[in-house]
Amino acid sequence: MTAQVQAVVFDLGETLVDETRHWAMVARYTGVPEFTLAGVLGGLIERRENHRSIFGLMQIESVDPNVIGYRIEERDLYPDVVPVLRQLRAAGYRLGVSGNQPEGAAEQTAALGLPFDLIASSAIWGVSKPDPAFFERIASELELSPPQIVYVGDRLDNDVLPAQAIGMHAVFLRRGPWGYLHAGWPEMATVVHRIEHLGGIHQVIERIDGDRTKRVSPSEAADVAFLRDQNETGVP
Structure with a gap:
């Protein structure tokens, strides 16, 4: 299949x-x-x-991340990121990251050595979410149709609803300030897929595809369960 x-x-x-x-x-x-x-x-x-x-x-100076010396570093990654990306890669999926980010963010992300096939940003493409052209560009870069792509984000307005509108399988991740607040918006009723941690992406893909030949190993499944338990118990 x-x-x-x-x-x-x-x-x-x-x-x-x-x-x-x-x-x-x-x-x-x-x-x-x-x-x-x-x-x-x-x-x-x-x-x-x-x-x-x-x-x-607040009548304060607008701050660009590059001005204050902020760079994305490995310590900033959520704990479930690296293991879940490795599991998805091992299962044969192509991986990408693309968001509304300033100049330099894509290069900083690439320097982390994560297994991405696509690393892009609004600064690189000259188009920002929620513009449908942003999500169409993702599909074009990957040379896939929208229904072949799962897009995961923490915002309804910028991520989930526009990705869903062009035919992608949009997944709402409830974490961070936007995630927790958007979870209470009435538009959540239109969201098909919702997860509480990245490990939940495996179950989402299985629901989309049904029984599939690409599956995580028992050891990888144990890693996902461990991460889920960490999330639920609040262990950092």
Whole structure:
């Protein structure tokens, strides 16, 4: 049987990368208490406003990650990222990461040595999510049709709904500030696939494809179960 799903593509921020360190650096650079910055950010998300409006709202300097010296590092990856990517690669899937990121983010991601076939960003392509052209570009770069691609992200507005609209199998990941707040939006009723940790992607693909010949080994399945238990018990 030929698997319908051929590739899994991920958003970057708060899907693969924990941005806590980035926002802490922004707080220090602007002189705003971290708790205050986090609270205002959460309010903007709930009000469905662009998070970058936080600078104008708080009357502080707009901060580019490159200005404050922030670089994506291995320590910023969520604990489930590396094992799940390895499992998906071993199962034969092509992998990609593409999100709304500034200049330099793609190069920093590539330097982590993760098994990606596609590493791109809005800065490279000149088009941003939720524009359908962004997701169409993913399909074009991979030379696949949208139904052959799973797209995983933590945001309904930028990730899941637009990817779903062009025919991709969109997966909502409930983590990070956007993930937890968007989980309560009424649009969640239209979401087909939802996971609480990256290990859940295996079950999503099985539901999409049904019985398939590509499966994780028992040892890999044990790794996924371990990561799930970590997530549920709050172990960092």
